[in-house]
Amino acid sequence: MSVLEDSTGVVNRRARAAxxxxxxxxxxAEVFDRDGFSGANLHxxxxxxxxxxxxxxxxxxSKEALAVALVEHQALESYALRDELLRRGLGPAQTLIDLSFAFVRKLDEDLMTRIGNRLLREATIFDRAGAGQIIGWTTIVRDLLKSxxxxxxLRSGxxxxxxxxxxxxxxxGIQLLSQALTGQRDLHARLRRAWRAQLPSLVRQKALRGLRIAPAR
Structure with missing residues (x-):
């Protein structure tokens, strides 16, 4: 077997494994969505x-390892969404707002992200993956705030x-409230209200006038 054939075989095996x-x-994600985490089984x-x-x-x-991988999937989605929005060059404050709406849209459209987000609230999964997720999200937000x-x-001080x-x-907290009260049907509206309440204390008046508190098109 040639080196080229051996290399091709390795690439093919990795692709099949992926x-x-x-x-x-x-x-x-489909089984957890249908049966819940506790009711799901590996069979x-x-x-x-x-x-x-x-x-x-x-x-x-284990089933827990599958759940943690789904939780980690949503973290990767957050970074991918951030990078995509940064390429638009709309400014860091607008990018931060757009990122929150883009993630909410991802919860609507992508089952793996939605189930990963839901699984994070399972006590067993939160103990294993919660700290890393929250640190990752906080880092994304802090870096955009620094920019x-x-x-x-931003306002000084x-x-x-x-x-x-x-x-x-x-x-x-908004996600939990929305899930408990409306099955997250009002999550977009709650997010808009939260931004309108918070931004005036964070953003300078001149910059505030140019911000769009709505999903990016």
């Missing part, structure tokens, strides 16, 4: 993904770490 892993995550996941238990265990050692501050968009933690906490 597809299997992706299929398992999609199947797990149902394997059946939906059309793989054996052995194939599943090559990628995930907004350097751009002269703000503790940006505390502001970022407060924003993340408020966003999580």
């Amino acid at each position: 597809r299997t892993r992706r299929n398992l995550l999609v199947a797990a 149902a996941v394997c059946e939906r993904a059309a793989v054996t238990k052995g194939a599943l265990y090559c990628h995930f050692r 907004a501050d350097r751009a002269g968009e 703000l503790n940006l770490r505390q502001v970022a933690e407060g924003m993340v906490g408020e966003f999580l």
Whole structure:
């Protein structure tokens, strides 16, 4: 066997493994959505993904490991959304607002993101993945706030770490309230109200006039 053939074989095996892993995550999201985390079982996941238990265990050692991977998926989506919005060059404050609405839209449109977000509220999963998720979200928000501050968009004297933690906490709270009261049907409206209430104390008046508190088109 030539070096080229051996290299091609490795690439093909990695591609197959990546597809299997992706299929398992999609199947797990569908099963968790249907049965809930506590009611779901690995047999149902394997059946939906059309793989054996052995194939599943090559990628995930337990139902909890599948759930943590789905939680981590939504973190990757957050970074991807941020990068996509930054490329539009609309300014850091507007990007931060747009990111929150883009993530809410992702919850509506992408089952894996929605289930990963829901799984984070499971006590077992939160103990394993909650700190990393919240630190990641806080870092994204704080970095955008720092950029907004350097751009002269923010009021002076703000503790940006505390502001970022407060924003993340408020966003999580809004989701819980919306889920409890309307099944998250009013999440967009609650998010708009939260931004309207918070922005005047954070953003300079001149910058505030140019901000759009609505999803980006």
